[in-house]
Amino acid sequence: MKAATPAATTVLKHARALASVLLDHGDLLVKVESRMTELAGDRVLDPGAEMLHEHLGTGGKRLRARLALAACHALGGRSEYAVDWAAAVELLHNASLIHDDIQDGDRSRRDKPALWARHGIAQAINAGDLLLMLPFRALGGYPDALQSALVQILAEYAEGTARGQIHELALTASSDKGWGDYFSAVSGKTGTLFALPVRGAAELAGLEPDEANNVALTFSSIGVLYQLQDDLLDLFESKGRGSCGSDIYEGRLSAVVLTHLDLHPSDAVAVFEILNKPRDETKHHEVSQMIERFIEGGAAAQLLDRIHLMASGLLASKGTGVRSDIQAVARELVHRVLTPIDALEGGLS
Template sequence: MNDAIAGIERAMRQVVAEAEAAAGHRFSERDLPLYGVLRYHLGWADPDFRPATADAGKRIRPLICVLACAAAGGDPDVAVPTAASIELLHNFTLVHDDVQDGSDRRRHRPTVWALWGVGQAINAGDALFALSQLPLLGSHARGVPPARVIGVAREFNATVLRIVEGQVLDLCFEERWEIPVASYLNMIEGKTASLVAFAAWSGAVLAGADAERAERYRAFGRALGLGFQVQDDLLGIWGEAEVTGKPAGDDIRRRKKSLPVLLLASKADAEDLSTLQTIYAGPEVDDAAVETVLRLLEKYDVQSEVQVAVAEYHAEALRLLEEAGATGPARERLNELAERLATRRF
């Protein structure tokens, strides 16, 4: 599948380059640095827009799309444009998330807003969203029937709405403590798992799978995406800084009410809950406060509970993949990917 990943990268570069070339007829690069900012965020350029190779992320979502297409009996090359659209869309969400979360580091580099300001980061995210539509809509050039392209494009945009709905809930939850775990899981199902679910579903649809089988792939992607986010929550507190690229306890410093913190709030006695709430209400969460929250998490054995949840989602994903009737080497790759996501350290 390395060829497929290379194809996805080419498709992404092509759509960015074509848009930049079209803009070049009207503006100079100096007057319109937009595409340099996009290349920087995507890992193709340094802050001065010189060509560079930086960490571009794990490319998990587009890989799932291509692998699902192959596992459902299709030609994986057919899914490459849609996979490129998925990755561009994912990066749109990252740029905007960094603004909303105030995160100044991503993938061991300054974020877009930290270098060029909030306004230009919003513009860059908007541009990535627009660009994300284009490869998918060009899928007919690879032999995908137009009606199928339209159906996938419609679901692509429905997925965007689910992502935004999840992000709205995430921000609303920042002001509340009475957040049931079920409500949190509903939020991450929209914000995170919906795009993974779309990736698996669209791969199966592009392979020609019928509606019932495609929905089984979607269910597999949903379980995988939920497990991915819960593992991300674990790493946001207990991950190693040199591996994750973020400071240890970063989610605590950012006062994120991730699953471990919500579990702690649901288990803590009145005194410990008051301590947690006071820390999160303060103007800054310093190192001492982070250590206090870490001690509370250890006291109530929250880390083990989160690890169990990751393992359960992982097992569910493997079961659903079997039910979807996935076959061949692509199925083995999806199995391996699920295993890796369940044990990843970054």
């Protein structure tokens, strides 16, 4: 993987200089939070509602809600329509997180106990299932034709997310899996939930289906970029999940692993031996040694270059038929995706 070109570096610096206003919409975000709280139910009378409030109360960036609001504004949709759509996509995302934590065995989420770690797996599954229903209730106030279209979009993209998660869990660490398998999985699992807020916003703004799908496609690619940086960040930060190296404990065939094996194919047996261990049998020192090997062996630096090249391509792309205002939202989103790994620049060799 070659290093980012000077032109690409210039584009990236321009992205980081953008004012962080396109995804803020703080006044509407307050309404989104209120709507999600309302839909979660009365925590005093309902133990299910209590678990949902507990999970939603751990915070998070609300990035998908912000993206829905920004996309609706950029495409000319009505702000009062944007709130319920933003709540719907954020609730869907959070439902997927509850189930992810169970499947991955992560006991922490946003530096708080994961729902399953506090209430048990069975109740956490119930809470996640409950939360999966609420996005559809959030759409109840739209005119019939618009509601029908949004329900179909939500169901289609939720299906894509679930299929992507299934694909990822089927990616056992072995030599017969590669980058094609990885990108298929993350395009579904992560890319879909970046495209969904924009696809619904395009519907709210009255775009024709072909144009709406074209607009959403760019954001799916940004979702893949997000997953690449998240895989890299796992070597250096706990990401609110308890410790660095969570992907190694989980046995994930991450972008870091694939990059390392491209560079050092002779390490495959040793790497797969660790990744295929049950999580509770994986030792801290084994994970630390693997992280060190990934960094010193050049995988971290090469993956960072890949991320920069992909980001520069997204930033330079005009997107055929894509409106300039939504292009600005895409550029700002790329900037936000890159922010967590900014500190790594110059520190990897």
